[in-house]
Structures are given as C-alpha cells and as structure tokens.
Amino acid sequence: QVQLQQSGPRLVKPSQTLSLTCAISGDSVSTTTAAWTWLRQSPSRGLEWLGRTYYRSKWYNDYAVSVKSRITINSDTSKNQFSLHLTSVTPEDTAVYYCARDLIIAVAGTWWLDPWGQGTLVTVSS
C-alpha cells in the first residue's frame, strides 16, 4: 500500500520561499511507472496542478505555466521523497498543498492521481 506523508511549515512570509516535502512509502521515487506531483486547492482557484518530477533513465520535470518562473520540484532518492519549492510567495499562494503519485498505464497513455498526501494548509502572511 503506497502512502505519502507531507511535511513542512504552515506559515510563510510574503516574498519568501514555500518548501514542502513528501515522503514515499510502498513505492520508489525512481519508479518508471509514475510521476510525483504537487497540486494545491483554494476557494478562488479550485484544484490546481502545479508540476511533477519523474524518472525515465534521467529526471524530467513538468511545471504549470502559472508558476513556472517560481517553482522547483526535485527528488531525493536516498530518502525516497520529493519536494516542492515555490519562491517569492504572495497571499495568493495561500492554499492547501497536496502531493500525489501520478500513475500511468503506458500502453494506454492513461494517467491518474493515486494516492494523495494528507494535505498541508500553507498560509502566506506577515
């Protein structure tokens, strides 16, 4: 059974960097049958996909255009975890942040998000 455990600060000051970590159990961050994803949810934006990292002989990243200049997602194979870093945050970045595994059936090209982490409410405020 795959489980994702999120950790990180819940309060971040404006202009600083939001950093969250997602620890994986039951799967490997280096698996070639999934990608490791960050999303967020807020009343104003709904559910928003932010980006992902995945390994296919080398590491790849995909990022949402809306945050592309500010986001980095990276992996730590020694700890079997992946992290989100979002720079220059503003109050608009206040949201519940989720990590998730993005599973693929390669033959069909089908992706879906399962499981999700427990969620972290991050508030951007001075």
Place this chain on the structure above:
Amino acid sequence: DIQMTQSPSSLSASVGDRVTITCRASQNIHSFLNWYQQKPGEAPKVLIYAASTLQSGVPSRFSGSRSGTDFTLTISSLQPEDFATYYCQQSYNTPPWTFGQGTKVEIK
C-alpha cells in the same frame, strides 16, 4: 489549457437516489478523464480512471461513461457515505492536468 466544465455545482439528494454528475471538456480528450471524491478535511480519492474503469475497492454503484467530450459520473443508489464533493480531471496527452470546479452532493 483544456477547460473542464462540471455541472451542477451542487445538488441535494436522498439516500437511495440515482445521482448523475456531468463534466464537459473544451476539446476532445478521448477517454483520458478521471473522477475523484473528496470529503471535508480529506484529500481527493480516485473513483474512476480512463472515463469508465472503476478503481480497485470502489463500490460498483459508481460508474462512469463518455459521449464525445461529455463525461458522466453516476451513483446508482446514493449511500450516506457518498455525501461529498466530486471532481473530474483530464489527463490527455501532456500536462497541465486540469480539474472541474466540483459538485457538492448534499443530503436532502
């Protein structure tokens, strides 16, 4: 980005009712459509992927279908544990994946 339009935004239903939620994609996404259930204070959980494939462990009263760019989630007989918010999500081609606005199913 592909836009997903979900309807209704909320509905009231009774235990035992048949409930239908619709999601329309702004372009052809074939069957690359997933449905999630979210309860208050919890993360979303996948119910159906690839438009109609039931995730392991999900009750058979949940089903999904596709007609062109329109997708439907049906709960054949609503149970007390089904009161929640439901989201569709497209995973066509390459990211960004996008979600519908959600449908809140409430007790009548």
